[in-house]
Amino acid sequence: MVGAARMLGLPVTLLGGGSNVLVSDTGVRGVVVRYRHGEIAETSPGLVRAAGGVTLNGLVRWTISRGFAGLEAWAGTPGTVGGAICGNAHFRGRLMSEMVAAVGLLDEDGETRRVTPDRMGFGYDRSRVQETGEVVVWAEFAVAHARVTDLRAEARSSLRFRKRTQPLGVPSAGCAFRNPDPGRVRLPAGVQCAAGALIDAAGLKGCVVGGARVSHQHANFIVTEPGARARDVRALIDRCRADVAAKYGVTLAPEVMFLGEFDEST
Ligand SMILES: Cc1cc2nc3c(=O)[nH]c(=O)nc-3n(C[C@H](O)[C@H](O)[C@H](O)COP(=O)(O)OP(=O)(O)OC[C@H]3O[C@@H](n4cnc5c(N)ncnc54)[C@H](O)[C@@H]3O)c2cc1C
Missing domain, CATH: 3.30.465.10 (Uridine Diphospho-n-acetylenolpyruvylglucosamine Reductase; domain 3)
Incomplete structure (x- = not known):
């Protein structure tokens, strides 16, 4: 299947359980192989x-x-x-x-x-x-x-x-961000060098965009309600990155993999 799609020049996206990806609301171009x-x-x-x-x-x-x-x-x-x-x-x-x-x-x-x-x-x-x-x-x-x-x-x-x-009973894509490298960041005393801790310390626990919310249980998880759109999740990810960068000077790198096209200006 993968070989045939590649021979036809179609982009191929691999999917396993789909538990660590955010799929664009407009889908993914080419062939998705699960x-x-x-x-x-x-x-x-x-x-x-x-x-x-x-x-x-x-x-x-x-x-x-x-x-x-x-x-x-x-x-x-x-x-x-x-x-x-x-x-x-x-x-x-x-x-x-x-x-x-x-x-x-x-x-x-x-x-x-x-x-x-x-x-x-x-x-x-x-x-x-x-x-x-x-x-x-x-x-x-x-x-x-x-x-x-x-x-x-x-x-x-x-x-x-x-x-x-972890908020296991509600849909999420696992941890939204990688933990920063402790050797590369300087944080105020008492602030733990973990993505969830930084999002929490930036006051974002419970923050909502559309149908997406920063989990109260673990701030590195973005949980969703029925009807939530990928762009809600993406906007909340961008908000967390921006607020943590502004408050602590740390740019969080997403752990979730984005599949398909997203509006990079959000
Ligand atoms: C509640 C919850 C808890 C989690 N806890 C953890 C945790 O403790 N530790 C952790 O690391 N992660 C955790 N995750 C994230 C996720 O479960 C893992 O990263 C998991 O390994 C992703 O596997 P997947 O098959 O779902 O990959 P997918 O989400 O389907 O894909 C992830 C990436 O892998 C690629 N891929 C998938 N299959 C293949 C393949 N056969 N060949 C090549 N590329 C492939 C995809 O193209 C994509 O880029 C958690 C997620 C949730 C929802």
Whole structure:
């Protein structure tokens, strides 16, 4: 599908679970390929390979039930393996890339190549896929052995943490902004170097544009009501950036990926 669209010269946009994107109200030009489902297998002792379309929660359940340790803290993260590799998903200071042994990337020529982590361009919220447009066909994770009961306990603890700190019952695209690099910003004493804390300190918790609102539970989440438009969310993102920059001199970088066209003047 991806190869055929590219041969016809059509732009291709990959979508996994759609949990970290904001899609323009006018849609996306070209072909949107939603990569879902696929296989999970132990390819050799200590290595688990999952297709890019497998959900993270599916992978976590699979590994836990076989006593494979390493991914249990990701319990409750929406989306797919492909999306998590593309954005190098993070949770409580840990990066998905810490577990990755290799990634299968489909390139422009239709070849799937095995790429080792040192060549993936992994960083906080980053991978080379964001620049190259390659498709994550599969990812291989290094796992260790542990007791299933211990892994379940760890997964439950992650889920409890999420329920306590994130607005899970309302639609959102996850964290709107990346956390700033503490080495690069100077903040007044008492102001935490985290996007949510800065938005909160700028007085934006509960701020509303149309059907979008800065979550009261976690200020780095923009939650929506039925009927909300992408441009409401985008305008609120722009408002948060502008206010935090004006108050603290920190320019927040979006973590949410924008798909389609947005009015850049808003
Ligand atoms: C309530 C909530 C909680 C969240 N908690 C966390 C968290 O703790 N940590 C965290 O890091 N994120 C979190 N997120 C964000 C999101 O769940 C993750 O970033 C997830 O990994 C995105 O996966 P996805 O399949 O939904 O990607 P999508 O949103 O579908 O896509 C994201 C990007 O990945 C690209 N992409 C998707 N699949 C592929 C593929 N197979 N090959 C190449 N590119 C691809 C897309 O083109 C897009 O650019 C949360 C989101 C929500 C709504």
